[in-house]
Amino acid sequence: MSFPELTAADILSFQFSSWYPIFSSISIKSTVIRPLSQEFLDYLHSDGVHVPEGSDDLPAESTLSDDEEDAEKSDEDGEIRRFAFPELDVQIRAVISTYGAVFPKLNFSSPKDAAWILPVSSPLKCTSPADVYMLLKSSDFVTHDLSPESVFDGCSSGPCPYELELVLRKWYPVDRSRELRCFVRQNTLLGISQRDTNYYDFLNDEPTQARIVFTVRNFWETNIRARWDAPDYTFDILLTRDLSRGHILDFNPYAPRTDALLFSYESLHALSLTPDSKIEKPELRVIDSRAHPAATSNAPAHQHNMIPFEALSLSSGRDVQEFADAWEEGIKDSLKP
Template sequence: MPTAIHPQAVFPPFTPDSILAFQFSSWYPRFKRISIKSTIIRPLEDSFREYLNSDGVFVPEGSENCPSESTLSDNGDETDDSASEPDSEYGIEHFAFPDLDDKIRQAISEYGAVFPKLNFSSPRDAAWVLPMSSPLRCTSPADVYLLLKSSDFISHDLDPETTFQYCEERPQAYELELVLRKWYPVDRVREFRCFVRQETLLGISQRDPNYYPFLNERDMERRITEAISQVWEGNVKGNWEPTRGNYTFDVLLTRDLKRCHIVDFNPYGPNTDPLLFTYDELLALVIDSPAHPAAASNVPIHQHNMVPFEALSLSSGRNIEEFAEAWKDEIRASTKD
């Protein structure tokens, strides 16, 4: 097991501004063209944060896609007093967000269905509350609220003390935002997290922790690293440096593995899951010399789905086609031996 290293010795210093650079509304406008279509709703009412922090799992009034039941009695001139009283006996607070409901319905009308998240976090841990045949697929405001209300993950975004826990100070202003992303049936095996330190792409980890033997096939490794390297070099590298070239980004590859969409950005730090890596391993992979055999290559290194070090050496000074031919020759030679 790796020796623990104090966070200050591993991670770059964090400031409120550097953390806020990773909230969705900060990075999405710049990378909208290569990301998933999304709608950002901000600012939100203070009562929306209160709703998410309140006890119990329930949806706001009027959020279902059906008309509200009347509280009038059959004769039309008497009211049912019990229907208008708060459920104080059970400690249930009443919330209603008609304007937000309308904006959510508008996004659903445009996209067909949506998947929600807040500034930084998505409610993936609450996928069980909606049909497993189409996980996280929201077709009404009530679905959106139910996912968020059932999630533990989003608590990170609700409390500034948690959101900015690695900063020495707190931001002067921090507004909660609701993000509605166009829903797709996502194949988890095509989701990857990429680690960048000192503007060097160090490694790529699958986001699904399940083992997939075909990901170890060399052709599969080449196609994945090639697609991710191309989108990073062509769209991200040098174009976005929130913490001096230290960050992680999540991607979703297309079915043919030729292109990928940027799903999210996260800090390179202890509040981001390193998945199949440890941060100690990633620290050891930082290239500190231009003479290093990997310095001229953007092939990520990974402990499970990795390109052998010999491949890194072969790739030095070669383009993709030249490297492919050299690698085939190396394989043929090793096979004869």
């Protein structure tokens, strides 16, 4: 089984600012901010998680004691670098004022793995520049977008000029059961996969599945097929509550770098070899039981990125109060000379 060769130019066709202007009328309202400063890139690369000065929409008055302020100044003169992005703060606040709230991403990747930073009731909902920075700074996913080397890894041609971009998308509650990933090979819609890894009873209803397949295929043929230049790609879609329409969430390459979710690329390849595949309806795959191998367990997604390893170690065999006491004691020990 072979995959289409990807050039650097091919990869850039999947970055947000490349496809969004074409499909903005059927996607979530979004604003792209670029160019971004080298200092902002340095901030994302820097060690530790800290909020840039002036970004948290709080009064600038200091609450530190004189001794603490002296220590803070000492830090500034030492190894800890302080960051501030007043112009970017203004741009972000303007977008938030327009949309009400936003969720951020970079050229290709969103910080879904850092959703735990903000309230669980409103995952990824940012109402200040500080929220945006904290999500990006806490995410492992977005590091892919920070250098041309990682972005163009595996391409058949050398890197193209690459410019980091910050995307702010209008936030609203999303029912993840209606998120789907669709696979297109040689201009044929082969497969449709549930994106979320939870079991949903309604997705296993046959009439519902038939409606999903009909809607997705009709949406693709009407809105995407003739407007996307390359024959091979994947697209993510969010269906409306009545499963009659859709909104484009993202595009990705048809390649191993894109998660095939409930498919494998071997199974998709087999579908592409089916006789008269161009007139066959795409195959829909969903989590069909709570025992499905891909079904989410009770553990939260991306839990490895939620708390320090030391905290995981200390929590073993302890109740909440015992853990809190042990954590506090560990901090005190680490501060001893």
